[in-house]
Amino acid sequence: xxxxxxxxxxxxxxxxxxxxxxxxxxxxxxxxxxxxxxxxxxxxxxxxxxxxxxxxxxxxxxxxxxxxxxxxxxxxxxxxxxxxxxxxxxxxxxxxxxxxxxxxxxxxxxxxxxxxxxxxxxxxxxxxxxxxxxxxxxxxxxxxxxxxxxxxxxxxxxxxxxxxxxxx
Amino acid sequence: xxxxxxxxxxxxxxxxxxxxxxxxxxxxxxxxxxxxxxxxxxxxxxxxxxxxxxxxxxxxxxxxxxxxxxxxxxxxxxxxxxxxxxxxxxxxxxxxxxxxxxxxxxxxxxxxxxxxxxxxxxxxxxxxxxxxxxxxxxxxxxxxxxxxxxxxxxxxxxxxxxxxxxxxxxxxxxxxxxxxxxxxxxxxxxxxxxxxxxxxxxxxxxxxxxxxxxxxxxxxxxxxxxxxxxxxxxxxxxxxxxxxxxxxxxxxxxxxxxxxxxxxxxxxxxxxxxxxxxxxxxxxxxxxxxxxxxxxxxxxxxxxxxxxxxxxxxxxxxxxxxxxxxxxxxxxxxxxxxxxxxxxxxxxxxxxxxxxxxxxxxxxxxxxxxxxxxxxxxxxxxxxxxxxxxx
Numbered sequence: 001x002x003x004x005x006x007x008x009x010x011x012x013x014x015x016x017x018x019x020x021x022x023x024x025x026x027x028x029x030x031x032x033x034x035x036x037x038x039x040x041x042x043x044x045x046x047x048x049x050x051x052x053x054x055x056x057x058x059x060x061x062x063x064x065x066x067x068x069x070x071x072x073x074x075x076x077x078x079x080x081x082x083x084x085x086x087x088x089x090x091x092x093x094x095x096x097x098x099x100x101x102x103x104x105x106x107x108x109x110x111x112x113x114x115x116x117x118x119x120x121x122x123x124x125x126x127x128x129x130x131x132x133x134x135x136x137x138x139x140x141x142x143x144x145x146x147x148x149x150x151x152x153x154x155x156x157x158x159x160x161x162x163x164x165x166x167x168x
Numbered sequence: 169x170x171x172x173x174x175x176x177x178x179x180x181x182x183x184x185x186x187x188x189x190x191x192x193x194x195x196x197x198x199x200x201x202x203x204x205x206x207x208x209x210x211x212x213x214x215x216x217x218x219x220x221x222x223x224x225x226x227x228x229x230x231x232x233x234x235x236x237x238x239x240x241x242x243x244x245x246x247x248x249x250x251x252x253x254x255x256x257x258x259x260x261x262x263x264x265x266x267x268x269x270x271x272x273x274x275x276x277x278x279x280x281x282x283x284x285x286x287x288x289x290x291x292x293x294x295x296x297x298x299x300x301x302x303x304x305x306x307x308x309x310x311x312x313x314x315x316x317x318x319x320x321x322x323x324x325x326x327x328x329x330x331x332x333x334x335x336x337x338x339x340x341x342x343x344x345x346x347x348x349x350x351x352x353x354x355x356x357x358x359x360x361x362x363x364x365x366x367x368x369x370x371x372x373x374x375x376x377x378x379x380x381x382x383x384x385x386x387x388x389x390x391x392x393x394x395x396x397x398x399x400x401x402x403x404x405x406x407x408x409x410x411x412x413x414x415x416x417x418x419x420x421x422x423x424x425x426x427x428x429x430x431x432x433x434x435x436x437x438x439x440x441x442x443x444x445x446x447x448x449x450x451x452x453x454x455x456x457x458x459x460x461x462x463x464x465x466x467x468x469x470x471x472x473x474x475x476x477x478x479x480x481x482x483x484x485x486x487x488x489x490x491x492x493x494x495x496x497x498x499x500x501x502x503x504x505x506x507x508x509x510x511x512x513x514x515x516x517x518x519x520x521x522x523x524x525x526x527x528x529x530x531x532x533x534x535x536x537x538x539x540x541x542x543x544x545x546x547x548x549x550x551x552x553x554x555x556x557x558x559x
Contacts, residue, residue: 001425007238007248026425038238038248048249069503085229087238099505101552103422109265110233119552121419124268131423149252150262159269166273 001103003027004096007035007089008107009125010063014039014050015149016142019057021132029063032096034089036065068092072099083114094120126160140164219245223254231260271392271423301327302368305357310401311364312456315394315417316409317387318371326367329353333409336437340446344453363456368397370413370420387413391420398424404459407452410436411551429557433550448541448549455544491531491539494522496546499556506553509533509540 003022005013010031013019022029031039040058045051057063068076076095080088090111097104097120105123106112112122129142143164147157192206199209226240230251235243241251298319305327316326316333324331329352341360342350351359370390375383398406398421406426408417414433421428432452437445489497498512498521510533516522517530524531531539540547540554548557 001422001427003422008236008252011249011252041247044247044249050249069505071502071505085235085239087236087242090236090238098552099503101418101428101506101550103419108233108236109263111236112265116415119415121415121422123422124265126264127268127272127423130272149256151256151259152262152264156262156264156269160264160272163269163272 001027002030002100003123003128004030004032004093004102004104005035005063006093006104006106006111007031007038007087009105009128010035010039010054011050012107012125012146012149013128014053014057016129016145017053018129018132018142019053019062021128023062025128025131027128027131029057030066030096030102031063032068032089032092033065034092038089066096068095069099072096075099079118086111086114094118097121130163136164136168139167226251227254227258227260230255231258267388270389271395273392298325298327301325301357302366305361306366307361307364309364310366310403311405312366312452313397313401313403313406314365314367314409315406315413316367316369317413318369318373318375320374320376327357329357332437332442336442336445337449340449341453343446344450345457363453364403366401366403367409368394370394370416387416391416392423394420395423398426402426404430405452405456406431407449408433408550410434414551429548431550432544432548433552444537444541447538448544451541452544489522491522491536492543492546495536495540495554496556497521499547499554504556506550506555508553509536512536512554 005022010019010029013021019029036054036058040051040054042051054063058065072092072095075098076088076091079091079094080086083091086094090106093104093106094115096102097115098118101121103121103123104115105125105128106115107125112124115122126143126146129139129146132139140161143157143160146152147160195209195213196206199206202209222244223246226235226244226246229235229240229243230237237251237255238248241248244251246254314337319325320331326334326337328334334356337360338350338352338356341356341363342348350356370393371383371386372390372393373386375386378386394417406417406421408414408431411433414431417431418428420426421431432448434445434448435441494516495512498515499507513531513533513536516536520530522531523529524535537549537554540549544557546557548555
């Protein structure tokens with residue numbers, strides 16, 4: 001089953017060196033071209049080595065760049081007229097989700113709420129980490145690193161760490 | 169000193185600005201230290217200040233939830249990597265959706281965790297009778313999982329063999345599997361089980377007397393449990409019995425890694441939707457029966473009025489193409505996404521792709537829907553529309 005990744009979650013997965021969790025969770029990671037163009041800009045690779053990790057994932061077929069069909073492009077354009085606050089690449093993610101009934105992984109809660117309102121299933125990045133069947137020590141390390149990268153609230157971090165403990 | 173070209177001059181406009189004398193003195197002192205004239209320094213300060221102002225405004229948008237980080241980055245002229253770093257540096261907190269914690273917890277552990285087979289469809293204490301029946305009629309090998317919204321509050325239920333859903337399902341099984349007098353009551357429930365069919369509900373309590381908000385919350389809370397059922401039983405198909413819960417079922421399927429193309433969405437069989445439900449489910453059971461080979465009766469073509477109409481069209485192709493061929497062609501040309509029956513009918517008419525042999529007219533959306541329901545192996549029907557089941 002495919003899952004459409006938005007640029008933010010893909011960057012965080014690369015920062016956590018955890019892109020393989022998508023595949024381990026039984027899913028195939030897909031991104032639209034605009035997302036890939038943003039996260040794999042060669043000129044950024046020196047400052048952000050995650051660019052190289054993402055390019056490597058694509059070469060290892062852990063990540064597929066899929067073109068939108070013409071109706072999907074029109075849908076993304078329609079969504080842009082109906083919604084504000086999202087980048088055109090994020091609208092392409094939602095268009096994929098809506099058109100192909102693929103779940104999407106977006107970063108912000110507002111984007112996830114909008115996706116659900118459009119009838120698109122969402123899977124959070126931390127759900128991917130848990131679904132990736134990593135050993136619990138690695139899972140805990142990744143959760144803590146994700147919390148640092150994103151300023152995750154202490155309450156949410158505690159709740160996630162309790163879930164990791166329950167898996168031990 | 170900077171030597172300006174004609175192009176530089178043409179690209180710039182003159183602005184007259186009155187500034188506080190102390191500020192001008194500070195600018196002049198700094199310009200002297202850096203070896204440039206006042207104008208050039210002011211130009212640079214303005215440019216840098218404007219960039220920083222744009223970043224601050226973008227961060228404020230992210231913090232207030234007005235824009236996504238990516239949209240804000242584009243506004244500020246930053247790449248997303250830089251913006252995510254700036255968001256973290258600014259100390260803007262990131263909060264998880266509480267449902268995410270519930271889904272991870274519910275999907276992996278706890279007394280009602282769906283990964284535990286014993287708990288996969290555990291019933292609420294308020295409805296032990298229904299849950300006992302559900303357990304009793306659970307097939308050893310679930311082939312078709314029927315997903316309802318909840319047990320109704322009115323005392324009827326499919327597994328009590330006394331509900332609208334029961335009666336319409338019985339009729340559909342009779343038509344689809346070519347059985348003129350399908351068994352009734354408990355005998356039908358046993359047949360239903362023997363065919364590998366099982367009905368579960370998303371919500372763990374009746375929702376038809378709740379407000380829409382409460383109802384949505386109770387249904388959504390059932391998503392992890394349903395994901396567990398899908399993981400545990402791995403049915404060939406999942407049939408959603410009421411359109412409004414289809415997004416929740418798709419979410420559960422996504423969590424379970426269940427193939428979304430194996431999900432069909434039916435209208436709940438009341439009022440005008442009953443015939444559609446029966447026709448669609450009959451088509452699906454005909455396909456399930458055909459896959460099972462000789463153990464089930466062969467499908468009988470044209471048992472219903474609607475099926476008769478569809479069968480006539482199949483037998484009398486227009487320019488060698490049947491209506492379902494044309495529908496498949498249109499869907500293929502649209503990239504395999506969802507299309508509404510009315511959109512397909514409109515395109516067939518606009519491009520004059522097919523006409524009814526009986527009267528030479530273009531098909532209506534209702535005829536497209538009826539034909540699609542006859543070919544459940546080829547088409548997937550849901551609240552989102554129609555699409556090809558496989559590319």
